Amino acid sequence: MKYFLFRLVLGTILFVIAVPAQSQECAHVLRGYVYEAETNAPLPYATVYVEALQRGTMTDENGFFSIPDLCMNSRYKMEFKHVECVHLTQEIDLDNRQQYDFFLQHAHVLDEVQIRAQALRPTAVEAESTVDERDLDATKNINLGAALKTLPGVNTLNTGSSVSKPIIHGLHSNRIAIVNNSVPLEGQQWGSEHAPEIDPNTAGTLRVVKGAAAVRYGVGAMAGAVVLERAALRQKKGWGGTLTTGGFSNGRQLYLSGSTDFKQEESPWTFRLQGSWKRGGNLHTPDYFMQNTGLHEGNASFLAQRSGTRWQHEFFASTFNQKLGVLRAAHVGNLSDLQLAIDSPLPRNNTDAFSYAVERPFQHVEHQTAWVKSTLRINPTWKLSAQYAFQYNHRSEYDVVRSSNNDSPQLAFQLWTNMLDLSLEHFPIRNWSGGIGVQALHQLNFVSRGGFIPDFQSAGGSIWAMERWRTFSVPWEFEIGGRYDYKQSHATTSGTLSDLDQTVEFGTLAGSVGLLYRHGSHGRISVHSGLAVRPPSINELFARGVHFASASYEEGNAALVPEQAWNNSLSVEYTGEPIQFSFQFYHNQIRDFIFLEPQAEPVLTVRGAFPAYQYTQSDAIMQGIDAQCKLPLPADLFISSKASILRGKYLLAGTDAYDWLPLLPSDRFELGLGWDHMTASDNEWFVKLSASHVGQQTRYQETGLLADPPPGYTLIALQSTYAFEAFEQSFQIGLDVMNLTNTAYRDYLNFFRYFSDEPGRNVGLRVQWKFS
Amino acid sequence: MTKTVRFLSLVSLVVLALVFSNCKKSTDTQTELITDVELRFTHASGFDQTFTWSDPDGDGGNAPVIDDIVLPVSLDSLHCSIQIWDRSKTPAVNITEEILQEADDHLFVFNIDLNANVLIVYADADTQGNSLGLKTNWITPQAGTTTLRLVLYHEPTNKSNFLDPGGEVDVDVSFPLIIQ
Numbered sequence: 001m002k003y004f005l006f007r008l009v010l011g012t013i014l015f016v017i018a019v020p021a022q023s024q025e026c027a028h029v030l031r032g033y034v035y036e037a038e039t040n041a042p043l044p045y046a047t048v049y050v051e052a053l054q055r056g057t058m059t060d061e062n063g064f065f066s067i068p069d070l071c072m073n074s075r076y077k078m079e080f081k082h083v084e085c086v087h088l089t090q091e092i093d094l095d096n097r098q099q100y101d102f103f104l105q106h107a108h109v110l111d112e113v114q115i116r117a118q119a120l121r122p123t124a125v126e127a128e129s130t131v132d133e134r135d136l137d138a139t140k141n142i143n144l145g146a147a148l149k150t151l152p153g154v155n156t157l158n159t160g161s162s163v164s165k166p167i168i169h170g171l172h173s174n175r176i177a178i179v180n181n182s183v184p185l186e187g188q189q190w191g192s193e194h195a196p197e198i199d200p201n202t203a204g205t206l207r208v209v210k211g212a213a214a215v216r217y218g219v220g221a222m223a224g225a226v227v228l229e230r231a232a233l234r235q236k237k238g239w240g241g242t243l244t245t246g247g248f249s250n251g252r253q254l255y256l257s258g259s260t261d262f263k264q265e266e267s268p269w270t271f272r273l274q275g276s277w278k279r280g281g282n283l284h285t286p287d288y289f290m291q292n293t294g295l296h297e298g299n300a301s302f303l304a305q306r307s308g309t310r311w312q313h314e315f316f317a318s319t320f321n322q323k324l325g326v327l328r329a330a331h332v333g334n335l336s337d338l339q340l341a342i343d344s345p346l347p348r349n350n351t352d353a354f355s356y357a358v359e360r361p362f363q364h365v366e367h368q369t370a371w372v373k374s375t376l377r378i379n380p381t382w383k384l385s386a387q388y389a390f391q392y393n394h395r396s397e398y399d400v401v402r403s404s405n406n407d408s409p410q411l412a413f414q415l416w417t418n419m420l421d422l423s424l425e426h427f428p429i430r431n432w433s434g435g436i437g438v439q440a441l442h443q444l445n446f447v448s449r450g451g452f453i454p455d456f457q458s459a460g461g462s463i464w465a466m467e468r469w470r471t472f473s474v475p476w477e478f479e480i481g482g483r484y485d486y487k488q489s490h491a492t493t494s495g496t497l498s499d500l501d502q503t504v505e506f507g508t509l510a511g512s513v514g515l516l517y518r519h520g521s522h523g524r525i526s527v528h529s530g531l532a533v534r535p536p537s538i539n540e541l542f543a544r545g546v547h548f549a550s551a552s553y554e555e556g557n558a559a560l561v562p563e564q565a566w567n568n569s570l571s572v573e574y575t576g577e578p579i580q581f582s583f584q585f586y587h588n589q590i591r592d593f594i595f596l597e598p599q600a601e602p603v604l605t606v607r608g609a610f611p612a613y614q615y616t617q618s619d620a621i622m623q624g625i626d627a628q629c630k631l632p633l634p635a636d637l638f639i640s641s642k643a644s645i646l647r648g649k650y651l652l653a654g655t656d657a658y659d660w661l662p663l664l665p666s667d668r669f670e671l672g673l674g675w676d677h678m679t680a681s682d683n684e685w686f687v688k689l690s691a692s693h694v695g696q697q698t699r700y701q702e703t704g705l706l707a708d709p710p711p712g713y714t715l716i717a718l719q720s721t722y723a724f725e726a727f728e729q730s731f732q733i734g735l736d737v738m739n740l741t742n743t744a745y746r747d748y749l750n751f752f753r754y755f756s757d758e759p760g761r762n763v764g765l766r767v768q769w770k771f772s
Numbered sequence: 773m774t775k776t777v778r779f780l781s782l783v784s785l786v787v788l789a790l791v792f793s794n795c796k797k798s799t800d801t802q803t804e805l806i807t808d809v810e811l812r813f814t815h816a817s818g819f820d821q822t823f824t825w826s827d828p829d830g831d832g833g834n835a836p837v838i839d840d841i842v843l844p845v846s847l848d849s850l851h852c853s854i855q856i857w858d859r860s861k862t863p864a865v866n867i868t869e870e871i872l873q874e875a876d877d878h879l880f881v882f883n884i885d886l887n888a889n890v891l892i893v894y895a896d897a898d899t900q901g902n903s904l905g906l907k908t909n910w911i912t913p914q915a916g917t918t919t920l921r922l923v924l925y926h927e928p929t930n931k932s933n934f935l936d937p938g939g940e941v942d943v944d945v946s947f948p949l950i951i952q
Contacts, residue, residue: 331940332940332941333926333940333941333942333944334940334941334944336941336944337940337941340936348929348938349927349929349938349939349940400926400927400940401804402804402867402870402871402874402877402878402926402942403870403873403874404874406804410803410804411803449803450803451803451830544831544832544833545830545831545832546831553831553832555832603831603832604827604835604836605827605830605831605832605836606806606807606809606825606827606831606836606943606944606945607941607942607943607944608941608944608945610831612832
């Protein structure tokens with residue numbers, strides 16, 4: 001909406017400029033109104049500032065302002081600020097017009113403490129990165145991991161080529177939160193082969209908070225958070241949305257994705273209906289097809305919003321359904337099978353042919369979400385919100401079985417989660433804005449087939465508070481927050497195998513302080529320090545069984561205590577012209593870090609002996625650097641580059657010696673050459689050729705290692721889009737080529753590196769239609 | 773207005789579909805688990821003994837209990853038949869029957885040190901005429917002590933290659949083997 005209105009304003013301005021220029025005189029008065037974009041209500045007491053002249057004023061009760069002594073036919077950069085709104089900077093060309101209108105987006109007080117969905121927020125003090133819009137468009141139909149991987153410091157832990165979990169600064173699974181539309185995703189996150197049940201098509205923006213973000217996002221965000229925010233809802237009456245269709249050559253994948261908003265005139269209601277579908281078959285490495293790597297996915301969501309002057313209500317429901325083939329060759333019965341697979345240059349038990357069929361082994365995952373949220377503006381300073389969210393996660397894993405008429409899964413988990421959030425926020429009171437809140441959680445896990453983790457029921461609550469100090473003439477901002485979480489879990493298993501009936505409870509504290517310094521309007525430096533305490537999760541306490549993909553036996557440890565992470569980061573960012581760069585340094589010190597330790601004695605099972613691992617605790621240190629920069633060249637060309645380096649060690653029990661932490665991302669660098677060109681008719685070309693290099697991981701733990709980490713590799717990728725207007729509609733065509741040189745490689749962060757190469761060249765083509 | 777009504781009814785359908793999609797109830801059958809491997813040896817002389825590899829609590833937990841296979845020296849055939857059980861269920865599930873039904877997809881391989889001088893001959897076959905191994909005949913001409921490693925392959929790709937039949941391993945157990 002904001003963009004629409006701005007375009008309208010801008011359009012008018014451009015039209016007016018076309019009027020023959022007059023001689024310059026500098027006694028002109030600029031008169032205008034400032035409105036709130038969402039309601040079109042006049043905005044009183046907004047500051048209006050002309051940067052070049054260092055002069056400003058404030059709007060009156062009607063949102064009106066005037067600034068005298070400006071030069072006719074000149075361009076001015078105007079800054080608008082209002083305590084309740086997002087700062088707006090806009091350039092205007094001053095002409096004969098009587099009046100100018102400006103629209104400010106309403107800001108929400110807090111940087112979305114836990115439950116708030118908001119497209120706009122104050123600058124974060126934590127280290128964070130947002131996925132570039134173009135990268136998001138190009139990757140969101142692959143999966144969430146592919147989109148996140150475009151950020152420095154974010155990698156993915158893969159199981160084959162379709163299961164991809166985000167890793168932030170080396171940590172993953174239970175240690176990061178995935179917050180979709182303000183609701184933290186609750187699934188079987190503990191499993192390294194359990195991909196997040198998220199359709200990236202629901203996201204308007206996708207960003208990653210790196211470092212301890214537990215105060216905002218709960219204990220799950222000990223190492224960071226992946227935050228998906230929906231695109232702003234339509235403000236104008238009528239229909240509008242996007243429709244995208246496309247495909248990928250590798251796996252002959254096709255997809256269709258669409259979203260439409262509807263707003264009725266004179267009605268406070270706005271609706272959004274969104275859906276996506278995709279189907280793919282066996283993927284191909286440069287040399288062979290990988291049997292059973294197809295997938296089938298269908299997702300839909302619905303959002304209704306009722307906006308009033310004091311109340312706002314939202315209702316949301318979504319469904320995620322996925323059937324995911326698991327590489328047939330990766331199914332091994334025991335350690336000697338695995339050794340044979342490692343020694344074989346080609347995957348064993350693999351049929352080198354294309355097929356869309358998804359057979360055993362496969363995963364079937366469904367995830368349903370529904371939430372309601374209400375916000376009440378008590379008075380201009382205070383705001384009260386309540387949100388209730390329900391999630392149901394059903395994961396079934398179908399293994400290769402003996403009997404051909406067995407159609408049931410070998411592992412099935414059902415997880416019900418209820419969450420209730422209440423928060424009271426305030427707009428600035430003596431330059432402090434912030435809020436407090438409480439949260440209640442109830443969770444029920446039922447293992448209907450198989451084992452590995454027990455059934456459990458958890459109940460918990462948390463209380464948090466966060467305040468931020470900022471005043472507009474001072475370049476410093478300061479933020480402080482704290483949180484307390486309590487959770488009680490009752491775990492049970494029954495049957496002849498083993499009996500478990502145990503209750504565990506944990507109370508944990510989290511805190512964070514941040515300092516932000518702005519240098520001019522483009523530069524900023526921030527320092528953040530966060531403490532997060534994470535209680536051991538159910539699998540770490542009670543897991544028991546063989547993990548077949550890794551042919552290892554895992555055992556939980558009921559004596560574990562919560563781990564404590566103390567995370568410090570320094571971010572420097574400059575987003576002006578001509579150069580743009582960001583640089584982040586982080587240091588993460590974790591006391592009682594929970595990890596799987598290889599045991600001396602293997603475990604003897606009916607399928608032979610398996611190397612045994614038990615959850616244990618030790619102190620760990622992780623630190624690294626993420627950097628990114630963009631440099632313009634003549635003729636609309638630019639150079640962009642990214643780098644990320646991470647080192648992680650843990651203290652060996654009973655010694656002063658450290659060993660490398662396993663499965664950490666190796667050093668990676670990316671260099672790209674791009675061309676971003678606007679044609680005379682306002683159509684936009686974007687082409688980028690990039691090379692990314694992933695080094696070999698030379699720092700790894702020798703114990704329990706079956707094969708050396710695979711060698712490093714360099715991949716070439718091409719990304720191109722052409723955006724144009726036709727029939728008064730916007731279109732975009734995208735052509736992407738991944739692994740352009742068809743390089744055969746394996747990746748250290750892929751559990752299936754023992755079995756098969758990574759996919760070869762993949763050409764993606766998509767067409768997007770934005771209708772309104 | 774009709775447009776809105778149509779839209780709203782579509783919306784409520786989606787919501788209803790979401791609400792009711794959760795109502796599937798799954799039957800409570802459990803995953804197959806092999807807890808016991810039994811080798812029963814019989815001989816014309818009246819010798820009849822069963823030796824068991826047993827891990828009733830599944831992977832991990834308590835270590836498996838493994839019998840020593842003690843056989844007499846014999847120049848004519850000892851008949852061996854294998855039974856595979858899941859005794860974690862009540863009643864116990866006899867997996868042998870499933871293996872027999874899907875005989876083409878299974879192969880038992882017996883590994884004994886070549887110096888041990890034990891001869892094992894397959895006494896059964898699948899529908900394709902390939903070896904299966906649920907039934908075997910053993911000749912044990914001299915006394916000695918060695919180890920028997922019994923491997924059950926599922927969906928082997930080459931049933932005539934006993935060293936590497938392909939597929940994956942369902943059972944891989946070792947017994948002390950004493951011939952006296």
